[in-house]
Amino acid sequence: MKQQFEGRAVAQSSSRSIRRKRPAFRFIDLFAGIGGLRRGFEQIGGHCVFTSEWNTQSQKTYAANFRADDQHLLAGDITQVDAADIPQHDVLLAGFPCQPFSIAGVSKKNSLGRAHGFRDEAQGTLFFDVARIIEHHKPAAFLLENVKNLARHDKGRTFQVIVRTLQEELGYHNLHWRILNARCWVPQNRERIFLAGFRNSNGFSFDNLPVPDLASGPRLRSILHPEDGSEPPDEPYTQGPRGTVNPRYTLSDKLWQYLQNYADKHRGKGNGFGFGLVGPDDVARTLSARYHKDGSEILIAQHGRNPRRLTPRECARLMGFERPGEASFVIPVADTSAYQQFGNAVVVDVVAAIAEHLRPWLPDRSAPPQQLHLPLQLSTDD
Known part of the structure:
Protein backbone atom coordinates (compact mmCIF):
# COMPACT_ATOMS: atom_id res chain seq x y z
CA MET A 1 0.00 0.00 0.00
CA LEU A 214 43.52 0.81 3.02
CA ALA A 215 46.58 1.28 5.22
CA SER A 216 45.63 4.85 6.09
CA GLY A 217 41.94 4.11 6.61
CA PRO A 218 40.09 5.48 9.64
CA ARG A 219 40.04 3.76 13.02
CA LEU A 220 37.19 3.29 15.45
CA ARG A 221 38.33 6.30 17.44
CA SER A 222 36.89 8.45 14.66
CA ILE A 223 33.31 7.28 15.26
CA LEU A 224 33.27 6.65 19.03
CA HIS A 225 31.89 9.08 21.56
CA PRO A 226 35.01 10.87 22.89
CA GLU A 227 33.64 11.04 26.46
CA ASP A 228 35.87 14.02 27.22
CA GLY A 229 33.40 16.88 27.11
CA SER A 230 34.21 17.84 23.52
CA GLU A 231 30.77 16.60 22.42
CA PRO A 232 27.55 17.81 24.05
CA PRO A 233 25.43 15.15 25.77
CA ASP A 234 23.32 13.20 23.30
CA GLU A 235 20.50 11.62 25.28
CA PRO A 236 19.79 8.77 25.56
CA TYR A 237 23.19 7.65 24.24
CA THR A 238 25.50 9.84 26.30
CA GLN A 239 25.01 11.87 29.43
CA GLY A 240 26.60 14.34 31.81
CA PRO A 241 29.01 17.21 31.14
CA ARG A 242 31.65 14.90 29.66
CA GLY A 243 29.18 13.15 27.38
CA THR A 244 29.95 9.71 28.80
CA VAL A 245 28.25 6.70 27.27
CA ASN A 246 25.08 5.64 29.05
CA PRO A 247 25.86 2.64 31.33
CA ARG A 248 23.01 0.69 29.77
CA TYR A 249 25.28 -0.07 26.81
CA THR A 250 27.79 -1.86 29.07
CA LEU A 251 27.33 -5.65 29.09
CA SER A 252 25.99 -7.20 32.25
CA ASP A 253 28.26 -9.57 34.17
CA LYS A 254 25.99 -12.45 33.14
CA LEU A 255 26.09 -11.69 29.41
CA TRP A 256 29.82 -10.98 29.39
CA GLN A 257 30.56 -14.27 31.17
CA TYR A 258 28.29 -16.14 28.76
CA LEU A 259 30.07 -14.71 25.71
CA GLN A 260 33.49 -15.62 27.14
CA ASN A 261 32.38 -19.16 27.96
CA TYR A 262 30.78 -19.58 24.54
CA ALA A 263 33.93 -18.39 22.81
CA ASP A 264 36.11 -20.73 24.89
CA LYS A 265 33.84 -23.66 24.05
CA HIS A 266 34.03 -23.09 20.31
CA ARG A 267 37.71 -22.25 20.39
CA GLY A 268 38.33 -25.63 21.98
CA LYS A 269 36.49 -27.29 19.09
CA GLY A 270 38.50 -25.34 16.57
CA ASN A 271 35.45 -23.48 15.28
CA GLY A 272 37.05 -20.09 15.61
CA PHE A 273 33.99 -18.42 17.10
CA GLY A 274 34.76 -15.37 19.20
CA PHE A 275 33.40 -12.01 20.12
CA GLY A 276 34.90 -8.95 18.45
CA LEU A 277 36.56 -7.05 21.29
CA VAL A 278 38.09 -3.87 19.88
CA GLY A 279 39.62 -0.61 20.98
CA PRO A 280 39.82 2.93 19.56
CA ASP A 281 42.74 2.10 17.25
CA ASP A 282 41.14 -1.01 15.76
CA VAL A 283 38.78 -1.74 12.88
CA ALA A 284 35.42 -3.38 13.53
CA ARG A 285 33.92 -6.52 12.11
CA THR A 286 30.81 -6.23 9.95
CA LEU A 287 27.88 -4.64 11.75
CA SER A 288 24.92 -6.97 11.20
CA ALA A 289 21.17 -6.74 11.74
CA ARG A 290 21.49 -9.13 14.70
CA TYR A 291 23.71 -6.72 16.62
CA HIS A 292 20.82 -5.92 18.95
CA LYS A 293 20.87 -9.45 20.37
CA ASP A 294 24.16 -9.42 22.26
CA GLY A 295 26.51 -7.05 20.45
CA SER A 296 29.16 -9.77 20.29
CA GLU A 297 30.46 -8.90 16.81
CA ILE A 298 31.64 -5.43 17.92
CA LEU A 299 32.41 -4.93 21.61
CA ILE A 300 34.20 -1.79 22.76
CA ALA A 301 36.77 -2.43 25.49
CA GLN A 302 36.43 -0.25 28.61
CA HIS A 303 39.07 0.23 31.29
CA GLY A 304 38.02 -1.39 34.56
CA ARG A 305 34.58 -2.35 33.26
CA ASN A 306 32.90 -4.92 31.08
CA PRO A 307 32.94 -4.05 27.37
CA ARG A 308 30.02 -2.21 25.83
CA ARG A 309 28.01 -2.18 22.65
CA LEU A 310 28.20 0.63 20.16
CA THR A 311 25.44 3.15 20.67
CA PRO A 312 23.02 3.69 17.76
CA ARG A 313 24.66 7.09 17.24
CA GLU A 314 28.04 5.40 16.80
CA CYS A 315 26.42 2.93 14.38
CA ALA A 316 25.13 5.87 12.33
CA ARG A 317 28.70 7.17 12.07
CA LEU A 318 30.13 3.72 11.36
CA MET A 319 27.73 3.45 8.41
CA GLY A 320 28.50 6.95 7.14
CA PHE A 321 25.11 8.52 7.86
CA GLU A 322 26.76 11.33 9.78
CA ARG A 323 30.22 12.62 10.59
CA PRO A 324 32.02 12.29 13.93
CA GLY A 325 30.98 15.02 16.31
CA GLU A 326 27.58 15.38 14.68
CA ALA A 327 24.19 14.24 15.86
CA SER A 328 22.44 15.14 12.62
CA PHE A 329 20.88 11.81 11.71
CA VAL A 330 17.48 11.47 13.36
CA ILE A 331 16.99 8.13 15.11
CA PRO A 332 13.27 8.07 15.98
CA VAL A 333 13.08 4.36 16.86
CA ALA A 334 14.04 2.17 19.80
CA ASP A 335 17.56 0.74 19.98
CA THR A 336 16.53 -2.72 18.77
CA SER A 337 15.08 -1.31 15.54
CA ALA A 338 17.96 1.14 15.14
CA TYR A 339 20.56 -1.66 15.34
CA GLN A 340 18.63 -3.72 12.79
CA GLN A 341 18.34 -0.75 10.44
CA PHE A 342 22.01 0.19 10.55
CA GLY A 343 23.03 -3.46 10.28
CA ASN A 344 20.99 -3.80 7.09
CA ALA A 345 22.16 -0.50 5.62
Missing part, protein backbone atom coordinates in the same frame (compact mmCIF):
# COMPACT_ATOMS: atom_id res chain seq x y z
CA LYS A 2 1.45 3.33 -1.02
CA GLN A 3 1.90 6.08 1.50
CA GLN A 4 2.55 9.70 0.68
CA PHE A 5 4.93 12.09 2.37
CA GLU A 6 3.17 15.05 3.93
CA GLY A 7 4.18 18.16 2.06
CA ARG A 8 4.92 21.31 4.02
CA ALA A 9 4.26 24.74 2.59
CA VAL A 10 6.61 27.52 3.63
CA ALA A 11 5.12 31.02 3.58
CA GLN A 12 7.12 33.72 1.84
CA SER A 13 7.41 37.09 3.55
CA SER A 14 8.02 39.18 0.44
CA SER A 15 7.81 39.12 -3.33
CA ARG A 16 10.98 37.76 -4.87
CA SER A 17 12.27 35.49 -7.58
CA ILE A 18 14.08 32.28 -6.73
CA ARG A 19 16.25 30.56 -9.26
CA ARG A 20 15.80 26.88 -8.52
CA LYS A 21 18.33 24.59 -10.10
CA ARG A 22 16.83 21.58 -11.75
CA PRO A 23 18.02 18.22 -10.47
CA ALA A 24 20.66 16.62 -12.65
CA PHE A 25 18.60 13.43 -12.86
CA ARG A 26 15.61 11.70 -11.30
CA PHE A 27 15.98 8.41 -9.46
CA ILE A 28 13.96 5.88 -7.49
CA ASP A 29 15.02 4.12 -4.30
CA LEU A 30 13.83 0.51 -3.98
CA PHE A 31 14.24 -1.61 -0.81
CA ALA A 32 15.41 1.68 0.60
CA GLY A 33 15.96 0.77 4.24
CA ILE A 34 16.95 4.06 5.85
CA GLY A 35 18.19 5.72 2.69
CA GLY A 36 21.89 4.95 2.31
CA LEU A 37 21.73 4.68 -1.48
CA ARG A 38 19.62 7.83 -1.71
CA ARG A 39 22.10 9.87 0.31
CA GLY A 40 24.95 9.01 -2.01
CA PHE A 41 23.04 9.96 -5.16
CA GLU A 42 21.59 13.14 -3.75
CA GLN A 43 25.16 14.29 -3.16
CA ILE A 44 25.74 14.38 -6.93
CA GLY A 45 22.56 16.31 -7.70
CA GLY A 46 19.98 13.56 -8.09
CA HIS A 47 16.35 13.98 -7.05
CA CYS A 48 14.48 11.03 -5.57
CA VAL A 49 10.94 10.72 -6.96
CA PHE A 50 9.85 7.39 -5.48
CA THR A 51 10.78 5.16 -2.55
CA SER A 52 9.72 1.70 -1.48
CA GLU A 53 10.43 0.12 1.91
CA TRP A 54 8.18 -2.47 3.50
CA ASN A 55 9.41 -2.24 7.11
CA THR A 56 7.33 0.34 8.99
CA GLN A 57 10.10 1.12 11.49
CA SER A 58 12.54 1.78 8.65
CA GLN A 59 9.90 3.95 6.98
CA LYS A 60 9.75 6.01 10.15
CA THR A 61 13.52 6.59 10.17
CA TYR A 62 13.57 7.28 6.42
CA ALA A 63 10.77 9.85 6.63
CA ALA A 64 12.43 11.57 9.60
CA ASN A 65 15.65 12.15 7.65
CA PHE A 66 14.48 13.25 4.21
CA ARG A 67 12.68 16.45 3.36
CA ALA A 68 8.93 16.11 2.97
CA ASP A 69 7.85 16.38 -0.66
CA ASP A 70 4.22 16.11 -1.71
CA GLN A 71 5.34 14.85 -5.13
CA HIS A 72 7.26 11.93 -3.61
CA LEU A 73 5.66 8.62 -2.74
CA LEU A 74 6.92 6.37 0.05
CA ALA A 75 5.44 2.99 -0.83
CA GLY A 76 5.43 -0.12 1.30
CA ASP A 77 5.48 -3.57 -0.29
CA ILE A 78 6.95 -3.16 -3.78
CA THR A 79 5.32 -6.40 -4.92
CA GLN A 80 1.97 -4.63 -4.63
CA VAL A 81 3.01 -1.59 -6.68
CA ASP A 82 2.19 -1.44 -10.39
CA ALA A 83 5.26 -0.38 -12.35
CA ALA A 84 3.08 2.08 -14.28
CA ASP A 85 2.34 3.94 -11.03
CA ILE A 86 6.02 4.64 -10.43
CA PRO A 87 7.16 8.04 -11.76
CA GLN A 88 9.49 8.26 -14.73
CA HIS A 89 13.13 8.22 -13.69
CA ASP A 90 16.65 8.19 -15.12
CA VAL A 91 18.31 5.97 -12.51
CA LEU A 92 17.05 3.01 -10.48
CA LEU A 93 18.66 2.16 -7.14
CA ALA A 94 17.95 -1.09 -5.32
CA GLY A 95 19.47 -3.04 -2.45
CA PHE A 96 17.34 -6.15 -2.88
CA PRO A 97 17.61 -9.21 -0.59
CA CYS A 98 19.58 -12.23 -1.73
CA GLN A 99 17.13 -15.06 -2.48
CA PRO A 100 17.40 -18.35 -4.38
CA PHE A 101 15.52 -18.52 -7.66
CA SER A 102 12.92 -21.25 -7.91
CA ILE A 103 13.14 -23.68 -10.82
CA ALA A 104 9.39 -24.29 -10.67
CA GLY A 105 8.00 -24.00 -14.16
CA VAL A 106 11.42 -23.88 -15.79
CA SER A 107 11.68 -27.62 -16.42
CA LYS A 108 8.18 -27.59 -17.92
CA LYS A 109 9.19 -24.81 -20.30
CA ASN A 110 12.25 -26.81 -21.30
CA SER A 111 10.19 -29.91 -21.96
CA LEU A 112 7.96 -27.90 -24.27
CA GLY A 113 10.97 -26.51 -26.09
CA ARG A 114 10.09 -22.95 -25.11
CA ALA A 115 12.51 -20.36 -23.83
CA HIS A 116 12.15 -19.33 -20.22
CA GLY A 117 13.02 -15.92 -18.83
CA PHE A 118 13.07 -13.92 -15.64
CA ARG A 119 9.28 -14.13 -15.31
CA ASP A 120 9.76 -17.86 -14.81
CA GLU A 121 13.13 -17.98 -13.08
CA ALA A 122 12.76 -14.99 -10.78
CA GLN A 123 9.06 -15.15 -10.00
CA GLY A 124 8.49 -14.98 -6.25
CA THR A 125 11.78 -13.19 -5.53
CA LEU A 126 12.25 -9.49 -4.99
CA PHE A 127 14.70 -9.29 -7.88
CA PHE A 128 11.66 -10.04 -10.05
CA ASP A 129 10.21 -6.70 -9.00
CA VAL A 130 13.46 -4.91 -9.82
CA ALA A 131 13.42 -6.54 -13.26
CA ARG A 132 9.78 -5.75 -14.04
CA ILE A 133 10.27 -2.08 -13.12
CA ILE A 134 13.40 -1.85 -15.27
CA GLU A 135 11.51 -3.54 -18.10
CA HIS A 136 8.67 -1.03 -17.88
CA HIS A 137 10.62 2.21 -17.38
CA LYS A 138 13.91 1.42 -19.14
CA PRO A 139 16.00 3.83 -17.02
CA ALA A 140 19.25 5.15 -18.42
CA ALA A 141 21.16 3.45 -15.61
CA PHE A 142 20.78 1.44 -12.44
CA LEU A 143 22.86 0.51 -9.40
CA LEU A 144 22.10 -2.67 -7.50
CA GLU A 145 23.68 -3.56 -4.15
CA ASN A 146 23.83 -6.88 -2.38
CA VAL A 147 25.88 -9.00 -0.01
CA LYS A 148 29.23 -10.25 -1.25
CA ASN A 149 27.99 -13.85 -1.34
CA LEU A 150 25.46 -13.04 -4.06
CA ALA A 151 28.08 -14.07 -6.63
CA ARG A 152 28.34 -17.56 -5.07
CA HIS A 153 24.78 -17.93 -3.83
CA ASP A 154 23.09 -21.20 -4.80
CA LYS A 155 26.34 -22.36 -6.46
CA GLY A 156 26.41 -19.26 -8.62
CA ARG A 157 22.99 -19.85 -10.18
CA THR A 158 21.42 -16.80 -8.56
CA PHE A 159 24.01 -14.45 -10.01
CA GLN A 160 23.79 -16.13 -13.42
CA VAL A 161 20.04 -15.50 -13.57
CA ILE A 162 20.51 -11.87 -12.56
CA VAL A 163 23.20 -11.18 -15.16
CA ARG A 164 21.32 -13.02 -17.90
CA THR A 165 18.12 -11.16 -17.08
CA LEU A 166 19.76 -7.74 -17.08
CA GLN A 167 21.83 -8.27 -20.21
CA GLU A 168 19.92 -10.61 -22.48
CA GLU A 169 16.31 -9.95 -21.56
CA LEU A 170 16.32 -6.32 -20.49
CA GLY A 171 19.01 -5.18 -22.91
CA TYR A 172 21.53 -3.77 -20.43
CA HIS A 173 24.59 -5.36 -22.02
CA ASN A 174 26.74 -2.57 -20.59
CA LEU A 175 26.85 -4.22 -17.16
CA HIS A 176 29.63 -4.01 -14.57
CA TRP A 177 30.09 -5.33 -11.05
CA ARG A 178 32.65 -5.09 -8.30
CA ILE A 179 33.01 -6.19 -4.69
CA LEU A 180 34.07 -3.33 -2.45
CA ASN A 181 35.15 -3.32 1.19
CA ALA A 182 33.89 -0.31 3.13
CA ARG A 183 37.06 -0.62 5.24
CA CYS A 184 38.73 1.86 2.89
CA TRP A 185 36.18 4.53 3.89
CA VAL A 186 35.02 3.66 7.43
CA PRO A 187 36.55 1.62 10.29
CA GLN A 188 34.56 -1.51 9.49
CA ASN A 189 35.20 -4.59 7.37
CA ARG A 190 32.08 -4.75 5.23
CA GLU A 191 32.17 -6.27 1.75
CA ARG A 192 29.31 -5.72 -0.67
CA ILE A 193 28.81 -6.31 -4.39
CA PHE A 194 27.60 -3.48 -6.62
CA LEU A 195 26.19 -3.92 -10.12
CA ALA A 196 25.99 -0.90 -12.43
CA GLY A 197 24.15 -1.12 -15.72
CA PHE A 198 23.55 1.31 -18.58
CA ARG A 199 21.02 1.20 -21.39
CA ASN A 200 23.59 2.56 -23.84
CA SER A 201 27.29 1.92 -24.41
CA ASN A 202 29.77 4.23 -22.71
CA GLY A 203 33.23 4.23 -21.22
CA PHE A 204 32.30 3.34 -17.65
CA SER A 205 34.44 0.87 -15.71
CA PHE A 206 34.66 -0.06 -12.05
CA ASP A 207 38.37 -0.75 -12.55
CA ASN A 208 39.34 2.91 -12.23
CA LEU A 209 37.09 3.72 -9.29
CA PRO A 210 39.13 5.86 -6.85
CA VAL A 211 39.49 3.86 -3.63
CA PRO A 212 41.17 5.31 -0.52
CA ASP A 213 44.36 3.69 0.70
CA VAL A 346 24.76 0.33 3.01
CA VAL A 347 27.76 2.49 3.90
CA VAL A 348 26.97 5.96 2.58
CA ASP A 349 30.62 6.80 1.86
CA VAL A 350 30.94 3.83 -0.49
CA VAL A 351 27.76 4.76 -2.34
CA ALA A 352 28.89 8.39 -2.60
CA ALA A 353 32.18 7.27 -4.16
CA ILE A 354 30.37 5.07 -6.67
CA ALA A 355 27.83 7.80 -7.46
CA GLU A 356 30.61 10.29 -8.16
CA HIS A 357 32.30 7.72 -10.40
CA LEU A 358 29.02 7.13 -12.27
CA ARG A 359 28.28 10.83 -12.60
CA PRO A 360 29.89 11.46 -16.03
CA TRP A 361 27.74 8.69 -17.52
CA LEU A 362 24.40 9.77 -16.04
CA PRO A 363 21.88 12.16 -17.63
CA ASP A 364 22.29 15.84 -16.73
CA ARG A 365 19.05 17.78 -16.78
CA SER A 366 20.27 20.57 -14.50
CA ALA A 367 20.32 23.38 -17.07
CA PRO A 368 18.74 25.78 -17.71
CA PRO A 369 17.56 26.73 -14.22
CA GLN A 370 13.90 27.31 -13.48
CA GLN A 371 12.85 30.76 -12.30
CA LEU A 372 9.97 30.80 -9.86
CA HIS A 373 8.06 34.02 -9.17
CA LEU A 374 6.62 33.91 -5.70
CA PRO A 375 3.63 36.17 -4.94
CA LEU A 376 3.70 38.84 -2.29
CA GLN A 377 2.12 37.66 0.94
CA LEU A 378 0.33 40.59 2.59
CA SER A 379 0.19 40.79 6.35
CA THR A 380 -3.27 41.05 7.90
CA ASP A 381 -1.90 42.30 11.22
CA ASP A 382 -3.06 45.71 12.35
